[in-house]
Amino acid sequence: MKYQYVxxxxxxxxxxxxxQRQPGQKTVEGMVRKTLKFxxxxxxxxxxxxGRTDAKVSALAAAVALYLDEELxxxxxxxxxxxxxxxxxxxxxxxxxxxxxxFNIIKDxxxxxxxxxxxxxxxxxxxxxxxxxxxxxxxxxxLMISAASLFIGTHDFSAYTVKQKGLKDPNRTVTLCELSxxxxxxxxxxxxxxxxxxxxxxxxxxxxxxxxxxxLIELGRGNISLDQVRASLxxxxxxxxxxxxxxxxxxLNHIEFG
Numbered sequence: 001m002k003y004q005y006v007x008x009x010x011x012x013x014x015x016x017x018x019x020q021r022q023p024g025q026k027t028v029e030g031m032v033r034k035t036l037k038f039x040x041x042x043x044x045x046x047x048x049x050x051g052r053t054d055a056k057v058s059a060l061a062a063a064v065a066l067y068l069d070e071e072l073x074x075x076x077x078x079x080x081x082x083x084x085x086x087x088x089x090x091x092x093x094x095x096x097x098x099x100x101x102x103f104n105i106i107k108d109x110x111x112x113x114x115x116x117x118x119x120x121x122x123x124x125x126x127x128x129x130x131x132x133x134x135x136x137x138x139x140x141x142x143l144m145i146s147a148a149s150l151f152i153g154t155h156d157f158s159a160y161t162v163k164q165k166g167l168k169d170p171n172r173t174v175t176l177c178e179l180s181x182x183x184x185x186x187x188x189x190x191x192x193x194x195x196x197x198x199x200x201x202x203x204x205x206x207x208x209x210x211x212x213x214x215x216l217i218e219l220g221r222g223n224i225s226l227d228q229v230r231a232s233l234x235x236x237x238x239x240x241x242x243x244x245x246x247x248x249x250x251x252l253n254h255i256e257f258g
Contacts, residue, residue, distance in 0.1 A: 001046060001067035004099050007083075012090040013058040014130035014248060020052045028053070028091060032064065035086045039079075044069060050105045050255055051112065054207070056247035058131060061254050065105040066096070105257075109202070111175075113254035114209045116197040116245065117182060120220075125189040132194060133249030139220030141195065144179055147219055147229055148197065151177040151212055159232040159239035160212055161205035172208070176200035179216065198253075213245035 009032075017025035021033070029049065036045055046067040053059055072079055076096045083093045118133040120141070128134070151174050158170040182196040197213055215232070218224045218241075232239035 001044075001069050002101070003068045003071055004101055004103060005066040005068070005072070005096050006099050006103075006105065007064045007066055007096045008094040009062040009064055010060050010092045010094065011058060011062065012130055013053060013056050015090065016055065018053055018055045018057065019049055019062075031088055031091060035083060036066075038086055039082060048105055050109050051252065053250075053252060054210075054247050056130075057250045057252070059252040062252060063105060063109075063255050063257075065099075065103075072096075103257075108257045109255055110258045111200060111254070111256040112203060112252065113176070113198065113200040114204070115184075115251050115253045116199075116209065116213045116249045117185065117194060117251070118197075118213075118217075118245075118249045119191045119194040122191075124191050127187070127189045128191070130248060131185075131251070132190070133246040135217055135220075137221055139217065140222070141179075141220065143226070144216045144220045147216060147226055148177045148179040150226075150229055150233065151199070155233040156235045156237060157205060157208055157233070159237060159241050160208045160215070162207055170205070172201055172204065174199060174201045177212070200254075207244055210245045210247065210250060211241055211243070213249070214243040215241055217245060218243055 011028050013028065015026065016028050019028045021027050021029045032047060048065045050063040079096055080093050087093065117131060118135055120135045120137065120139045123136065124132060124134045154171055154173040156170050157172050177199045179195060179197045182194040184196060199209055199212065215224065215229055219226065219229060231237060
């Protein structure tokens, strides 16, 4: 297809089975395609996301490539307005821009940042459920804060992903991994204290962020030690974690291209 655009989007993932279309499942991609089909009618198009989020995972800065055989017959603002009027209320398009034909929305992504929002102790207000994970036990937060920095740098993250066909290199470089008291997002129904993990890299493997968060939670519970976390990042380690933190606390927070 001759023309390529990038649409910046946001969505609340709580009622979706992830981004990617799946038979018999409600997905974000499915709703986006359905809406574009309504807008374009018989005009053929393709879409490709910069990354595929899992079930219940949200995005504040998703990016989607739109491919067309002909130019848009409306300006960007008009398209975004029309798109948003027909999208469901938990999906929003922010803007659309023309990109050159050689642009690759997957390979040209240079930075991805995720956040993970969670609370500990007593059960939280039901309105928090779409965006905040509730860990019912009390956790050793200071230990978890100190351990988060262990993930910074280039490491073998085999212990932090599921087995994937064709995965040849489990090494990834994390440039930021910080756990702190949440001061970024507040609401009247939030618990008195909540916590935020912020993690940034060029790219992540499937479940990597949720399994990093899962290891930190297990550390905070006292089920694993700091030495075990260190060892899990060594080259060729045989650690295999099984706990994956709930998807609802995770959000794709930022993407850069270049």
